[in-house]
Amino acid sequence: GQQLNQSPQSMFIQEGEDVSMNCTSSSIFNTWLWYKQEPGEGPVLLIALYKAGELTSNGRLTAQFGITRKDSFLNISASIPSDVGIYFCAGRGFGNEKLTFGTGTRLTIIP
Amino acid sequence: DSGVTQTPKHLITATGQRVTLRCSPRSGDLSVYWYQQSLDQGLQFLIQYYNGEERAKGNILERFSAQQFPDLHSELNLSSLELGDSALYFCASRGQGPSPLHFGNGTRLTVT
Numbered sequence: 001g002q003q004l005n006q007s008p009q010s011m012f013i014q015e016g017e018d019v020s021m022n023c024t025s026s027s028i029f030n031t032w033l034w035y036k037q038e039p040g041e042g043p044v045l046l047i048a049l050y051k052a053g054e055l056t057s058n059g060r061l062t063a064q065f066g067i068t069r070k071d072s073f074l075n076i077s078a079s080i081p082s083d084v085g086i087y088f089c090a091g092r093g094f095g096n097e098k099l100t101f102g103t104g105t106r107l108t109i110i111p
Numbered sequence: 112d113s114g115v116t117q118t119p120k121h122l123i124t125a126t127g128q129r130v131t132l133r134c135s136p137r138s139g140d141l142s143v144y145w146y147q148q149s150l151d152q153g154l155q156f157l158i159q160y161y162n163g164e165e166r167a168k169g170n171i172l173e174r175f176s177a178q179q180f181p182d183l184h185s186e187l188n189l190s191s192l193e194l195g196d197s198a199l200y201f202c203a204s205r206g207q208g209p210s211p212l213h214f215g216n217g218t219r220l221t222v223t
Contacts, residue, residue, distance in 0.1 A: 033211050042113065042201050042214035043154070050209050088153065090212075097167040099144070099212055101154040 006089055006102030013079055014110050021105040022073040023089035031092040032065050032072040033099070038085045046087075047074070076107075084109050114138065117202050117215035125223055129190040132218045136183055136204030142166070143185040144212060145177055148199040160185055192222045 006023045013019060023032075031050055035043035047058050049065035049072060056063055062075045072089055089102040114137035124130055136143050145157040156169035160179035171177075174192075179185045189196060199219050203212040 031209055031211075035214075040216070042115075042203075042216045044113070045211050045213065048211045097142070097159050097161075098156050098169060100156070101146075103153045 004089055004091060004100055004102040006105055008105060009103065010106040010108065012108045012110055015079060015081060017079055019076040019079055019083070019107060020073060021087060021089075022071060023091070023102045024071045025091055025100075026070070027091075027093050028069040029091035030069070030094050031099075032063070033090040033092075034061075034063050034072070034074045035088045035090060036085045037088060037104075043088055079107075079109060081109055083107060113213040113215065115202060115204050115213055115215035117200075117218050119218060120216070121219050121221075123221045123223065124192060126192055126194060128192050128222075129188065130192065130220065132187040132189070132200050132202075132220075134185045134187070134202030134204075134215060136185070136202075137206075137213055140204035140206050140213075141183065142205050143179055143183070144203045144205075145171075145185070145187050146201045146203065146214075148201060148217070150198070154201065157187070189220070194222050196220065197222045 004023045004025050034046045037043045047063040053067050054065040060077045086104045086106050090099045116135040118133045141162045144159045146154040157171040158177050159167040163179050177187045199217045201217045203214045205212045
């Protein structure tokens with residue numbers, strides 16, 4: 001099925017570093033969502049974006065809905081050990097009920 | 112806690128068997144979605160129901176079916192199971208309008 005291009009696939013960073021990941025799509029979306037998934041659990045919503053150009057923060061997390069409607073990025077500032085997990089972007093097009101997920105970015109924090 | 116409840120948490124069964132996965136959406140949510148996640152893979156959309164009716168279909172196999180009941184809970188039926196059906200199956204629900212999906216903690220299916 002259709003998937004978004006999410007990069008990078010994995011990141012190995014030190015505690016305290018900033019993190020940036022992004023998603024691109026060949027289709028225009030009217031909704032971009034960012035989720036985090038930890039082992040054995042379902043994806044948990046981090047940030048929801050509904051307008052092109054929208055920049056939204058949730059604590060140390062900031063996400064933007066790209067102006068072209070075909071991309072979005074997520075930044076995490078000053079990473080901490082509990083940020084470890086897999087981050088997924090997801091998008092929904094106009095008149096489309098289906099939410100398409102990116103392939104995920106696995107974040108690992110090096111001691 | 113997302114408010115979406117899935118049972119059972121784990122399921123181990125043999126090839127050729129049939130299983131039923133159950134989902135209770137968040138209170139007030141009319142839409143229920145089912146996703147499959149294989150090992151180290153992304154989430155693949157299977158099917159969506161809205162207020163008891165099928166609304167959208169993804170790459171769901173003919174061996175799989177789902178329904179949503181009047182009380183809005185949903186069941187995903189998987190039959191003639193194959194080894195490749197082993198995966199995490201997630202249910203999600205959402206409210207009206209431009210709202211996000213809220214996921215349950217999934218059912219881990221192992222087919223031996």
